[in-house]
Amino acid sequence: MSRTELKFAGYGGQGVITLALLTAKAALEEGKEVSQSQAYTAVARGGSVWAETVISDKEIDYPRAMDPDYLILLSVDASKNHKKDLKKKTGAFITDPSSLKKFKSKKKAHYQIPAAQMAIEQFKMPVVSNVILFGAIVEITGIVSKESARRTIESTVPPKTLEINLKALDEGFRYAEQLKLEISKEQAVNVTA
């Protein structure tokens, strides 16, 4: 993996920048080069937000995403404004159906992770939805090992909430793993059909 570009978009308060930051910290855990940047409007909560993380084994020249490999969309507006940013044939969408119900991609891979819903139903804590999503992103993209992702959470969250956050991370791993399995089965069926 020489260069992987992730782009995140949503609205302020969803933790879009936190998510980009977690992926950047995880890449640093493995000694990789990383550039994480973001745009934000003057509106703190509810305004549109996007962020990018570029991860590479080599020194990063241009620090922004030129041609994202993964586009993580968390709101209807984000989908409207940024869906077109994913041009790569091998690129994949990762979305949260809790906040972006109607989303379809005909030609590209699409992973739906209902992280916000899982956070409320399984953990009774909406705030961990980010960590679930982070776990899913790590599982889907393979940008870092699960161990590095765990260490990232350990060094980021307050000690009091570490246990629940690690559980949420594992839940993200598990959900994405199963989803990948289902998708590959579907593809196998499609091929034989």
Add this chain to the structure above:
Amino acid sequence: MNEDEILKRSVLTGTHLLEGNVAMAEGCIAAGCRFFAGYPITPQSEVPEHMAKRLPEVGGVFMQMEDEIASISAVVGATITGKKAMSSTSGPGFALMQETLSWANLIEMPIVVANVQRVGPGSGVVSLPTHGDVTQIKRGGNGEYEVIAIAPNSCQELFDLSIEAFNLAEKWRVPTFILSDAWLGHMREKVVIPEPEEIKKRIVPRPEYIPKENETEGRPQIYTIANKDFTEFNIPAFPPLGSKNFPYWWITLTHSQISGMITETPSVADNTNMTINYKISKNEAKISIVKRYELDDAEIAIITYGTPSRSALEAMKACRKEGIKVGILRLVTVWPIAETAIREVAEKVKQIVVPEMNLGQIAEQIERFAFHTDGQRIPVHRVSHTAILHTPKEIIDKIREIIQ
């Protein structure tokens, strides 16, 4: 706290993921900055925020002032007491500092000011990047003066070059500026901070004032004295504040470089102006820091600085793959303009491309030096816009267009 303890606390050895503004603040603290006065303004508010937390840990002082002119005046005051001091702001705040900055230039004050630039004019756009203040840095105040300005392009450089900025300020006794931008200031990247001992080797300490050596005609020498028709400059250390042996003062009116007293004599005032300007501009080759990439066989040179230099590197590599002979001259220091280095490059290439996050403030300077040895002018193509970081593609497109 003893000195070793302070040094240890001032250098956060290790590998970190740091926001640009924080990396810059850490670089300044490592460089020995022990006083910061500032006022919040987007996109640089993380700098005072971080300084407020960190300076007391290293025996330093942080002051939030009522505005930017008060901030820079406090910085000048702290410098007079012997501290390494700085402020940080963005374009509109920088404009408010000009009165004191002009004076700081007159009295050859080694201060550092960071300008995390945002789109202007006016209040502009608070979170969008630009290099619109490049000219304001040295032409914003009244009168004429030459400054040193350094333009990092990564979070690592925001750390490393902040140390360099303090060193240059001390070495040349001149206000020195760190040119950052909204994009760079809010970006997070890997920053490797070496051991305190390693940092200590890099730091230029405030020169000590030696009474006998730093005297002219029995008076303390406070200001630079130019010799041999402004080709040699004797830059003195600061006399200690409150010395009983020789009272001295800092005045805002023009002074004689020799006596330090107010002057209204035209030739003396002229000498003062020439000295403070030529001290920097005539030493351009000694002060300038440039980086050269693939220039040996280049037919097209990209001359650039700050964040767009990273877009240029990506563009250069893509062009080289296509067989287009492109090289880069990166101006790490923007002021004084690196005349020698630019002339050297211009003599060898056919065309020059200048990507800038303004409408050509440095391109105008480069045009002054863009000649072959036979006097033939070579074209300088601008890739200019504000508010948006250059994509490598637009630089590549420009190069493809000009080689047609």
